[in-house]
Amino acid sequence: MLWIAIHLAQLPLEIFTRGHAAPDPLVIAQAAGAQRNVFMANALALQHGIVPGMRVSAAHALTPQLRVVARDARGEQAALEQLAAWAGQFTAQVHVVAPCALALEVGGSLVLFRSLPRLWRRIRSGLQQLNYSASLAAAPTVLAAVWCARAQQEITIIETGRLTDALAPLALCHTDFSAAQQQALLGMGVACLGDVLRLPRAGLARRFGPELVLMLDRALGKMPDPRVAFVAPQRYAGNLVLPYSMDNTEALLFPLQRLLLELTGQLRAHGCGVRRVDLLLQHHKVPVSVIELGLATPSRDSKHLLYLFRERLQRISLPEAVEVMVLRALTWEPLLDHSRDFFTPHHGTASAAAELIERLQARLGADAVQGLRVVAEHRPECAWRYCTPGAAAPPDVVKHRPVWLLPEPLPLHEQAGHPQFDGALVLEPDRERIEGGWWDGHDAARDYFIARNPQGACLWIYRELTVARRWMLHGVFA
Numbered sequence: 001m002l003w004i005a006i007h008l009a010q011l012p013l014e015i016f017t018r019g020h021a022a023p024d025p026l027v028i029a030q031a032a033g034a035q036r037n038v039f040m041a042n043a044l045a046l047q048h049g050i051v052p053g054m055r056v057s058a059a060h061a062l063t064p065q066l067r068v069v070a071r072d073a074r075g076e077q078a079a080l081e082q083l084a085a086w087a088g089q090f091t092a093q094v095h096v097v098a099p100c101a102l103a104l105e106v107g108g109s110l111v112l113f114r115s116l117p118r119l120w121r122r123i124r125s126g127l128q129q130l131n132y133s134a135s136l137a138a139a140p141t142v143l144a145a146v147w148c149a150r151a152q153q154e155i156t157i158i159e160t161g162r163l164t165d166a167l168a169p170l171a172l173c174h175t176d177f178s179a180a181q182q183q184a185l186l187g188m189g190v191a192c193l194g195d196v197l198r199l200p201r202a203g204l205a206r207r208f209g210p211e212l213v214l215m216l217d218r219a220l221g222k223m224p225d226p227r228v229a230f231v232a233p234q235r236y237a238g239n240l241v242l243p244y245s246m247d248n249t250e251a252l253l254f255p256l257q258r259l260l261l262e263l264t265g266q267l268r269a270h271g272c273g274v275r276r277v278d279l280l281l282q283h284h285k286v287p288v289s290v291i292e293l294g295l296a297t298p299s300r301d302s303k304h305l306l307y308l309f310r311e312r313l314q315r316i317s318l319p320e321a322v323e324v325m326v327l328r329a330l331t332w333e334p335l336l337d338h339s340r341d342f343f344t345p346h347h348g349t350a351s352a353a354a355e356l357i358e359r360l361q362a363r364l365g366a367d368a369v370q371g372l373r374v375v376a377e378h379r380p381e382c383a384w385r386y387c388t389p390g391a392a393a394p395p396d397v398v399k400h401r402p403v404w405l406l407p408e409p410l411p412l413h414e415q416a417g418h419p420q421f422d423g424a425l426v427l428e429p430d431r432e433r434i435e436g437g438w439w440d441g442h443d444a445a446r447d448y449f450i451a452r453n454p455q456g457a458c459l460w461i462y463r464e465l466t467v468a469r470r471w472m473l474h475g476v477f478a
Contacts, residue, residue, distance in 0.1 A: 002107040002116070002158070004123065005145035006087070007135045008080070009152075011100040013040045015075045015241065018131035019255035019325070022243035024065045029056050039071055075241075076100065083132070085232030086262050088269030090123060094230045095142065101149065103142045103227075116156065129261050139163065142227065143176065143219035147193075150174045160221040167219065168194030176215060181208055234270055236263045236329045245284070245321035249313040252281070252322060257306055259327040264302040273298030273335035279309060282324035289318065294366065296354040296389060298333040304355060311362035357389045378436040379444050380405060380474065400450070402460045402475035409472040412461065419461060419471035423454035427461075435465070448474070 008014070012028050025045035029036045036056040038045075048063040060066055076099065084094045084102055090113070093105035106119055113119035120136060127134050137148035138156040144163050148155055151174040157166050170193040172182045184207075190196055196204070197216065205213045217223035240255045256279070267273060275298050281289040291312050299305065360369045371389040375382075380401060413420040419427075432448040445465035452458055460475035 001105055001140060002110075002138060003140070003142050003145040004104045004106050004120070004136060004138045005097070005142070005149040006083075006102040006104070006123070006127070007137075007146065007149035007152075008083075008100045008102075008132055009135070009150075010040070010133050011076050011079060012071055013042060014132055015072065015079045016069055017042060017243055018258060019240035019242045020244070020246075020251075022067070024067050024244075025050065025063050026067045026069065026243070027056070027059055028071050029068050030071045036068075081230070081232075082238055082262055082266075083130075084230040085236075085269065086126070086130070086265035087123070088232055089265050090119065092229075094232075095227050096230050097142070097146050101146050103146060106138075120156075126261070126265065130258050139166070141219055141221045142225055143215065144221075147174050147176075147219065163220050164197060168192065168197065172196075177212065181212060184208070232266060232269065234272065234332045236266055237326065238262050239324060239326040241324050242322060245323050247318055247321040249316065249318060252313060252325065253306065253310055255325055256309060256327070257302070259325065260302040260305050260309075263327060263329055264300045264305070267300035267329075267332065267335070270332065271335060272332040273300045274329040274332055275299075276329070276331065277305060278328045280326040280328065281318070281322045282326065283318075283320040284323055286319045289316070289322075291316070293362070296357050298335045300335060304358075308358055308362040311359065315363075315365075361389075378434045379442070380434075382437075402477045404478070405475045406473065409462075409474045412471040412473055414471060419451065419463075421451075421453050421459060421461075421473060422457070425451040425453055425459065425461065427451050433465075434462075446472075450477070 013026070016022075016028070017026065022042055022044070025048055026042045027038045027045050027050060028040040030039040038050060038052050038054045038056060038059055040052060041050045041059075045059070045063070045066065048066075050059045050062055050066070056068055059068075080096055080098075080100065080102070084096050087094045087102055087104055091104045091106050091109045095103040095105075097103050104123075106116070109119060110116055113122065116138065120138070124134075124136060135149045135152045136154055137145050138158075139145040139148060140157065140160045140163065144157065144167060147167065147170055148157075151170050153170075155166060157163060171191070172185055172193065175182075175193060177185070185196065190199070201213055214223060218225040238259045240259060242255060246252055263274075263277070275295045277293045277295075279291040279293070281291070283289070291309070293305070293308055293312060295308075357369060369389060370386040372384050373387040375385050377383040412425075415424070419425045428450045430450070433446070434448065435445045437444045446462040447465060448460060448462040450458065451461050458477035459473055460477065461471060461473050464470050464472065
């Protein structure tokens, strides 16, 4: 087996800053008894001399622009689970290693991604697009990979026999030893993992318990390390806390792109797409703004979804600045990849037509883009209805009728009882007789003909079967 560990040391801070670069010094505060201490600080805060462990009151004295946010353990866990679901596109075995690491079993994925360096680059590139900073390490065991990543030793260990030498330089703080065990070992003059491995196993077990020895054996691949793989639900609800309030819809696209990349990564892991995505914009005082995006066909194309949301955002006016963005896609559908032409195709595809419809609806509004369907009705002006684009089924009987009907039939001039339109019309011998509409008070009794004028125009005309016997122009053939 081969594991890639992803260690997210800045996760408590990045759940607040990955939406956009924070413009002010920012610290994550954690309660320590009756006071609050700085747990983590961004680069601007560090430049002002603020360091982890400092009291928040002292940090405020260093810069009046300091922004303090309480540590959100739930948010960190939710972000880690979202990342675990996103990582499912690289392997079926993803494990969440608390508090801020993931372990991916990639031995079976190397054939798909061709090589370990190629897969490594794909994972790192994806994390950067999501605006997560991480250290990666690869090893034959979960613990070895996680400990190396935690120590920011981005190494690749393929053979189990090399684990002892690779893990020996690691400091005890990078292992899973408890704080009491680390303190006791440091008191014995043990400073690194190599020193621990040189101690007698029997004495180590008596002093610290068999669990510590078992942990070492699992890290070195001498004992199995059974773990429960993370199972991602087939739904998505991701949120981003913006580092500052945004009242510009164009600026919202930057953090929105990161949520869409997270969503589409999870969709690829499950081989699914979505027909509907909801964007919720949370404000300080006014109710939440909801933008519903409907798709003609299931999709997991982040660029296409971002384009559609851009068109929708350009058409709305925000009632107030946005503080939190929430993206939801709760209903997923299987998405099958279609085979491609070996040569360049010279015809359109159904997906291209669907994307065009979605773009038009995003720009013009859903009500402005409609489809047409044929209904069972003899009268041509009543034989159609609006429908969802692409939802119309072909009629059972296809009659030779024009697509373009005039809003109202136009009376034609006659000469000796013969219809005229830019000259005398020549009628084809076939006719279509229509009689109906008595049930709704709009009786129609007509004989329809296909006619051509001297200029070659192809028209659809009819003669009334009533007393007036008028000739009327009703449609034009393309």
